Amino acid sequence: MQVLVYGAGQLAQMMYLDGAALGIDVRAVDVNSNTVVHPVSKARLDGTIAQAIDWADALTVEFEHVPEDLLEQAEASGKLLPGMASVLIGADRVREKQLLSRLDIPNCPYQIVTNVDQLPDCVQQLGERLIIKASRDGYDGYGQWRLNKAEELPQLQQQLAGLDLEKVPLVVEKMLNFDRELSLIGARSRNGEVMVYPLAENLHHQGQLHVSVAPATASNEALTARAQEIFTRLVEGMDYVGVLAVELFQCGETLLVNELAPRVHNSGHWTQAGAHTSQFENHLRAVLGLSLGATGNIGGDAAVSAMVNIIGCDDHQLALLSIPGVHLNWYGKSVRHKRKMGHINVTAESYQALGNKLQRLSGYLSTTHFPCLPDESQRLANIR
Template structure:
């Protein structure tokens, strides 16, 4: 049984590794030239894309920014999961906002900007603290501009005047004074069965995810219900098949959707070592019609991204409950090189383990880790 993944990065690699024990073979497509390759060895196969599409039982994606002609080709095979509608909703913030509006799902107050003249009077609507986001191809903080006061509007007007906003509009969002960022990652199969993992608490630095804690601390029944209800409503509206991630802002007892990601997600990497069925295996199960696996979580977990850094001691893998997942990429600033999962019996113990982990890491490359470790050390479950 074969699964074809559009995209050939680390997520395709992790899908391959999770699928192998199930007797499932994963091929990946380099979307820059449509070559088909092994996502682990990087060896290019002799057969072409048309043959790979024919041979695959299911076709899926590892990221949402897939060229539309390729998506249309694969959609025509009837094997694409999630469907093209779902992938495009994740790739285009305008489509995403329409999806949320159509389903009555709360998100940040915003305007869609396709002409710079719309900037006039924008502070009367959204206030003087606004984040502008490119509707396409923006991720990890790229394609975003922050207006911290009305005095920034002039320079932003000049910047946006050089862009083709008709082709790629901007989303102007009122900066939300949220309490924290959380995410819910789960799966839906073709029969409509849904199974969500524990909610993760996410810490970002300069637009990139640095640390996730799962289950998130201080979760109330209200927040848990809202997060899972939002997941179900979006997944069902899209007739979604596979793993879906939804990033949320928590504002008091209310959740606002920040983004949706129609794929396995960075904030779900902790499941590789913290759950019997990780998000990657769950995705394979969903797209192939296997039964969804258990998401029971016996530990508290931390996922620490390794970003733009290779200078750390591999001795960290000797630490109890510590697991390194390395991507094998060429070093580049702000590039995700790998991640480290840490499991513990409780939050205080997890904090202790993160402090021990820091002894093997350059602290300047992990600016949030010490503070989060100390917070967890002081945390007591009530």
């Protein structure tokens, strides 16, 4: 079996590694050079993209910002999973909001803005605390603005004046006082089978994911059932195939969908060490029409996992490998500010044990690059 992935970063690499064990060959399209490359070495492979499309049993993406001409070529083969419409929903906040409305899925109150003159109306409708997001090409905190009070509005309008909002509208959302961010990762296979992983709890810092913990602390059956229901409505409503990541805001007992990612997702990396089947393997299984693998925790109901991102540095001490249940994943990239360099998965038999392991782990990491770890490990260690 053979899969072609658009995008040649760490997600394609991890699909390759899990696929290889199963006898699935994965190749990647480097969308910058329009060449087919090996997902790990990035060495250029023989043949054109068209030939690789013929070679593949399924095509998929590792990120939603694939150039549209490439997506169209992929879609035309009839092998692209998830399909182009689903990928574009992840790439365009307007389409995403329209989908959520169509499927009647709770999300943050919003307005679409195609002219800065519409902003005062947004303040009227949504209040003076707003998050303004470019509808396209905005991810990981880029292309986002905030309004904290109405007086700052003229300043913001000035800042946004240079943008072509007819071409790339803004999605203006009410800034909510949510309790925390969760994400639900799951898969729907070509034959309609749906499976979801336990909810993960995500900790961000300066717009980037730093730590995920799964299953989320203080979750209960009702919360889990609500998230699963949202997931199922989404994948069935989109006729989606593959792994889908649903980012959720929890406000009390309510779950609001913040964002969809039509692909394997950073907040699902914990599944490599903590779940029976990783999100990468399940994505390949889904797009190839194989049975999905079990999504439960390894080690039974009490077992828990964390994922810690390594961002913008490579100064971790390798002695961290001595901590039982700690797994390093390294992407082989050169260091750049805010770049995701790798991640560390940690498994443990309880939150308390997980907190203790994260505390030990933070001893091998710099506080500069892992600012959330001390508090988060403390919080987990105190859960009884």
